[in-house]
Amino acid sequence: MSNRSKTIVDIAEELKLSVSTVSRALNDHPNISVKTKDRVKKMARKLGYRPNALAAGLRSNKSRTIGLVVPKISMFFPATISTIIQNKLHEVGYNLIICQSNDSYEQEVALVNALYSARVEGLAVSTTLYTTDFSHFDIFKQQNIPLVFFDRVPKDYNVKVIRGNDYMGGFEATEHLIDKGCKDIVFIGGPLTCSLYTERLSGYKAALQKHKIAFKKSRVFFHELTRENALQTCEKVFGQEPHPDGVFATNDTTAITILQYCREAGIKVPEQVKIVGYSNDPRTEIITPSITSVDQYPSTMAERIVAALMELIQAKHPAAYRHSQEIIPIQLVERDSSSSEQKKTRSTKK
Amino acid sequence: MSNRSKTIVDIAEELKLSVSTVSRALNDHPNISVKTKDRVKKMARKLGYRPNALAAGLRSNKSRTIGLVVPKISMFFPATISTIIQNKLHEVGYNLIICQSNDSYEQEVALVNALYSARVEGLAVSTTLYTTDFSHFDIFKQQNIPLVFFDRVPKDYNVKVIRGNDYMGGFEATEHLIDKGCKDIVFIGGPLTCSLYTERLSGYKAALQKHKIAFKKSRVFFHELTRENALQTCEKVFGQEPHPDGVFATNDTTAITILQYCREAGIKVPEQVKIVGYSNDPRTEIITPSITSVDQYPSTMAERIVAALMELIQAKHPAAYRHSQEIIPIQLVERDSSSSEQKKTRSTKK
DNA sequence: GTAAACTTTGCAAACGTTTGCATAAAAATT
DNA sequence: AATTTTTATGCAAACGTTTGCAAAGTTTAC
Numbered sequence: 001m002s003n004r005s006k007t008i009v010d011i012a013e014e015l016k017l018s019v020s021t022v023s024r025a026l027n028d029h030p031n032i033s034v035k036t037k038d039r040v041k042k043m044a045r046k047l048g049y050r051p052n053a054l055a056a057g058l059r060s061n062k063s064r065t066i067g068l069v070v071p072k073i074s075m076f077f078p079a080t081i082s083t084i085i086q087n088k089l090h091e092v093g094y095n096l097i098i099c100q101s102n103d104s105y106e107q108e109v110a111l112v113n114a115l116y117s118a119r120v121e122g123l124a125v126s127t128t129l130y131t132t133d134f135s136h137f138d139i140f141k142q143q144n145i146p147l148v149f150f151d152r153v154p155k156d157y158n159v160k161v162i163r164g165n166d167y168m169g170g171f172e173a174t175e176h177l178i179d180k181g182c183k184d185i186v187f188i189g190g191p192l193t194c195s196l197y198t199e200r201l202s203g204y205k206a207a208l209q210k211h212k213i214a215f216k217k218s219r220v221f222f223h224e225l226t227r228e229n230a231l232q233t234c235e236k237v238f239g240q241e242p243h244p245d246g247v248f249a250t251n252d253t254t255a256i257t258i259l260q261y262c263r264e265a266g267i268k269v270p271e272q273v274k275i276v277g278y279s280n281d282p283r284t285e286i287i288t289p290s291i292t293s294v295d296q297y298p299s300t301m302a303e304r305i306v307a308a309l310m311e312l313i314q315a316k317h318p319a320a321y322r323h324s325q326e327i328i329p330i331q332l333v334e335r336d337s338s339s340s341e342q343k344k345t346r347s348t349k350k
Numbered sequence: 351m352s353n354r355s356k357t358i359v360d361i362a363e364e365l366k367l368s369v370s371t372v373s374r375a376l377n378d379h380p381n382i383s384v385k386t387k388d389r390v391k392k393m394a395r396k397l398g399y400r401p402n403a404l405a406a407g408l409r410s411n412k413s414r415t416i417g418l419v420v421p422k423i424s425m426f427f428p429a430t431i432s433t434i435i436q437n438k439l440h441e442v443g444y445n446l447i448i449c450q451s452n453d454s455y456e457q458e459v460a461l462v463n464a465l466y467s468a469r470v471e472g473l474a475v476s477t478t479l480y481t482t483d484f485s486h487f488d489i490f491k492q493q494n495i496p497l498v499f500f501d502r503v504p505k506d507y508n509v510k511v512i513r514g515n516d517y518m519g520g521f522e523a524t525e526h527l528i529d530k531g532c533k534d535i536v537f538i539g540g541p542l543t544c545s546l547y548t549e550r551l552s553g554y555k556a557a558l559q560k561h562k563i564a565f566k567k568s569r570v571f572f573h574e575l576t577r578e579n580a581l582q583t584c585e586k587v588f589g590q591e592p593h594p595d596g597v598f599a600t601n602d603t604t605a606i607t608i609l610q611y612c613r614e615a616g617i618k619v620p621e622q623v624k625i626v627g628y629s630n631d632p633r634t635e636i637i638t639p640s641i642t643s644v645d646q647y648p649s650t651m652a653e654r655i656v657a658a659l660m661e662l663i664q665a666k667h668p669a670a671y672r673h674s675q676e677i678i679p680i681q682l683v684e685r686d687s688s689s690s691e692q693k694k695t696r697s698t699k700k
Numbered sequence: 701g702t703a704a705a706c707t708t709t710g711c712a713a714a715c716g717t718t719t720g721c722a723t724a725a726a727a728a729t730t
Numbered sequence: 731a732a733t734t735t736t737t738a739t740g741c742a743a744a745c746g747t748t749t750g751c752a753a754a755g756t757t758t759a760c
Contacts, residue, residue, distance in 0.1 A: 055716035405746035
C-alpha cells in the first residue's frame with residue numbers, strides 16, 4: 001500500500017503528461033487548454049493530491065505567507081488587530097503566522113529571524129516596549145521584503161509606519177479632564193523607550209500648557225502598565241495629600257486598577273477623582289462606573305496594515321512607498337468615570 | 351553588488367568544504383569536528399547567511415511548525431490558550447501558525463488544507479460550532495501527523511481529545527444555583543452540534559434530576575451565544591411571568607448581557623434572579639455585581655495540548671496514543687451574581 | 701607492522717515544485 | 731500552398747537544503 005503522498009509527478013505519469021503541464025494546469029496558467037486542465041484537476045482529486053507549499057515556496061520564492069509580531073495576542077488591542085488582519089489576508093489567499101514577543105527583546109529577535117527563515121512575503125510588527133535597536137529588521141529592508149510597523153513603532157528607523165494619533169489621544173484625554181474641572185492630573189505611562197508613551201506624554205503636556213496648568217514632575221509615572229505596578233503607583237499617589245483630581249492612565253488595565261483601588265479606598269469616582277484610560281478595551285464599558293477611554297480604531301488600523309502590505313508586495317518600485325507614515329485618528333469615548341454631572345440612575349448602553 | 355542571499359553553498363565554496371559538511375556543521379552534527387564547526391559558523395555570520403526553512407522543510411519533511419485552528423482569536427478562552435501554546439512551542443523550537451475559522455465550516459476546511467499544504471508537523475483544533483463532518487482532517491490521520499482536538503471536540507471521530515469537564519461544569523453550575531435557592535433555572539446553550547453544549551446540558555439536567563426539579567423544555571434555549579441573541583432570549587424569558595429565579599448561561603458574554611438586561615429592567619441580581627456564566631472571562635470579575643462563572647483552566651489545557659503534540663511527534667508507534675481523551679477539571683468560581691447572603695458592602699478582590 | 705575501529709569529510713541524489721526556452725501542432729494570414 | 735502567428739505541451743534546470751553511503755584519514759589494538 002503506497003502511503004506516500006501524491007505529487008504532480010504522479011498525476012503527470014497517470015495522464016502521460018509532463019510535470020510542467022500539470023503544474024501549469026493546476027495553477028490555471030492561460031497556455032493550458034481547458035480540456036487538459038479539467039483532466040488534470042480531476043485526476044488530482046482522484047489521487048488525493050495535496051500541493052506542497054514548501055516546495056512551491058522554495059522554487060518560486062513566494063510563500064504566500066505574512067508574519068505578524070505583537071507583544072501579546074491575548075491583550076485586547078493586538079488581539080483585535082490580529083483577528084482582522086488574519087481575516088483580511090485569508091480573503092486574498094495569504095496565510096498569517098502570528099507571533100508574540102511577550103515584550104521580550106530577545107524573543108522578538110528570535111521571532112523575526114524565524115519569520116525570515118520561513119520566507120514570509122511581508123512582516124507587520126508592533127514592537128516590544130524596549131526595542132530601540134532595530135537591526136534585526138535590516139535583512140527585510142535589504143531584501144526588499146515589505147515591512148510595516150504599527151502602533152508601537154520605531155522612532156528612528158526609516159520604514160513604513162501605521163500608527164494611532166497618540167499625541168492627539170494624550171491631548172484630548174487631558175483636555176477632557178481639564179474641561180471637566182480637573183486641575184491636578186496624574187499621568188501614568190509605559191516606558192519612554194516606547195513611541196506610544198512619549199507621544200501621549202507630549203499630548204498631555206501640551207494640553208496642560210494650553211490651559212495654563214503647570215507640569216509637575218511628581219505627577220507623572222512610568223512603568224510597565226500591569227495591575228501590580230498600577231497598585232504601587234496608587235499607593236504613592238493616594239498615600240499622601242493632596243490627592244489629584246484626575247488621572248490619565250495610558251492603558252485600560254491601569255485605569256481599571258485605579259478605579260478599583262479608589263472604590264476600595266472610598267475615594268469617589270468621578271466626584272473626587274476622574275479617570276481616563278486608553279484603548280477602549282471592552283472592560284471599560286462594563287465596569288461601574290464605566291471608564292472614559294480613547295478608542296484607537298483597531299479595525300481601521302488592521303485594514304490599513306493589510307492594504308499597505310499588499311501594495312508593497314505588488315509594487316514594482318517598492319522603495320518609494322517604504323518610508324511613509326500613516327496616522328489613524330483616535331476618538332475619545334466619554335463615560336461615567338470622568339463625568340461632571342450629578343450622579344443619576346446609571347443607564348446601560350443599549 | 352550581489353544582492354542574492356547567501357546559501358550554504360556560498361559558505362562551502364568560501365571554505366573549500368562540501369555543502370554536506372557545512373550543513374552538518376550548522377546543525378551541530380556529532381560527526382563534524384569542533385574546529386570545522388567553528389570555522390563554518392564564523393563564516394556563516396560573516397556572510398550574513400540565513401537558513402531557508404522552506405528548503406530544509408522540503409528536504410527533511412520536518413517543518414518545525416505547528417498549526418492551530420480556533421474559532422476566534424480575540425475571544426478570551428482561545429486567546430489565552432493560543433498565547434500559552436505559542437510560548438510553550440517557542441521554548442522547544444517550534445513555530446506556530448494560528449488561524450481562526452470565524453465559526454465558518456468552509457473557512458475551517460480551507461485553513462486545515464492550507465496548514466496541511468504548509469506541512470505542519472502537528473495540528474491543534476477547536477472546531478466551529480457547526481463542524482459535524484471531519485473528513486477534512488482525514489489526511490492528517492492517514493499521514494500520521496499528530497492531531498489534537500481541544501475544547502470543542504468531535505463527537506464521533508476517533509482522535510486525541512483534550513477537553514474541559516463540561517458535564518461537571520454544567521452540573522456544578524446548576525447545583526450551585528439550586529443550593530442558593532433557585533427552583534426555576536433557565537439554561538442558555540450554544541447549538542447542540544457542538545460538543546460543549548450537549549455536555550453542559552447533560553450536567554444541567556442531571557443536577558435538576560438529583561434535586562427533583564422537573565426539566566422544562568420551555569426553560570432551555572439554544573443559539574449562537576452573542577450579545578444580540580442573548581438580548582432576544584431575555585425578551586422572551588423576562589417578557590412574561592413568572593420570571594425564572596436562576597439563569598445558567600453557558601458563556602460569559604451571555605451572562606454579562608443578561609445581567610445588564612436585568613439591571614436595565616429593574617430586576618435585582620442576585621436577589622430576584624441569580625446568574626452563572628461559563629469560562630471565567632475577566633469581565634465577570636469586573637462587572638457589578640461580579641458574576642459567578644466556571645473556570646476552565648485554559649493554561650492547563652494549553653500545556654496539555656503542547657505536551658500531547660510533542661509526545662505524538664516523538665512517538666515511535668504513534669497509533670497507540672492517538673485515540674485517548676484527557677479531561678481537564680473545572681472549577682466553579684463563586685461571585686456576587688449568585689450570592690444568597692444579604693447584600694453587604696461590595697468588596698473588590700484583592 | 702598490519703588489521704580493525706573510529707573520526708571526519710565528500711559525493712550525489714533527493715525533496716516537489718516552478719519556469720525559461722524550445723518545439724510541435726493548429727489556426728490564421730497571405 | 732506556403733508562411734506567419736497562435737496555442738499547447740515538453741525538457742530540463744533550478745530553488746537550498748538534508749542524508750545515505752562511500753571514502754579518506756587517524757587512532758587503537760594486537
